[in-house]
Amino acid sequence: MRKIVAGKLHGIHVTEANLDYHGSITLDPDHCEEAGMLPMEFVEIWSKNSGARISTYVILGERGSRCCILNGAAARTCQPGDQVIICNSVYVHERELTALKPRVLTFDKDNRIVDRLTYSLERDAGGDYSFSILNESNDVLRVPALVGRS
Numbered sequence: 102m103r104k105i106v107a108g109k110l111h112g113i114h115v116t117e118a119n120l121d122y123h124g125s126i127t128l129d130p131d132h133c134e135e136a137g138m139l140p141m142e143f144v145e146i147w148s149k150n151s152g153a154r155i156s157t158y159v160i161l162g163e164r165g166s167r168c169c170i171l172n173g174a175a176a177r178t179c180q181p182g183d184q185v186i187i188c189n190s191v192y193v194h195e196r197e198l199t200a201l202k203p204r205v206l207t208f209d210k211d212n213r214i215v216d217r218l219t220y221s222l223e224r225d226a227g228g229d230y231s232f233s234i235l236n237e238s239n240d241v242l243r244v245p246a247l248v249g250r251s
Contacts, residue, residue, distance in 0.1 A: 102192040106220065108136035109205040110169075110187040112149065114212055115179045117170040124173035126187065127162040135217065136204050138189050146175065147186045153178040159189075167212035198222050198230075205234075218242070 110132055126146060128138070138144065138159055146155050157175050162168040169187075171179050179185060193201060205218040219235045234242045 103195060103198070104190050105193055105198065105201055106203045107189045107191040107201070108138055108203050109189075110136055110138075110185075111205055111207045112184050113169045113187060113206075113208045114210060115171055115181050115183045115185060116168050116212065117181055118176035118179060119170055119172045120176040122172035122176075124175065125158050125160045126175060127160050127168055127170035127172060128187070129166050129168050129212070130161045130164045132167070132206060132212075132214070133159060133161065135214070136189070136206050138187075142189055145188045145190070146171070146178075147188070148179050149184040149186065150180075151178065151183070169212060199224055 110128070113132070126144065133139070140161050141158050143156060143158050146157065148154075155175050155178055157173075160172075162170065169185065191201070199222050201222070203220040205216075205220060206214050207216040207218070209215050217237050219239075221233045221235055223231050223233070225231065236242055
């Protein structure tokens with residue numbers, strides 16, 4: 102089994118840091134649903150401002166609020182306005198890697214969705230992997246270097 106990216110909120114802005122809450126990250130249910138994140142699911146959070154990396158669980162905020170609230174100890178890692186990357190993951194067998202199509206949302210400064218992307222991993226007859234980033238029309242935006250064989 103391999104731990105693989107399942108969904109990502111890339112560049113979402115922190116709207117509040119609430120030190121006195123019991124913990125977690127509060128997110129807009131609309132964002133969670135589009136990226137495939139569930140309430141109570143553990144996520145990794147990476148601060149683009151400080152480089153801090155933390156792990157916590159998702160709780161749902163008000164639908165349509167575009168909130169991203171770090172609670173409890175997580176509130177010490179970021180301030181309102183900071184950009185973070187929030188990523189959930191799944192464990193899959195390697196034979197299932199190409200079936201997984203993680204959803205990635207990117208955001209403007211008001212946490213409105215700018216892009217809806219999909220990560221795509223393919224395997225050729227020789228066993229080499231190739232990775233692509235696709236937009237909503239399934240146009241390839243970027244094809245990084247060959248990943249290689251497992």
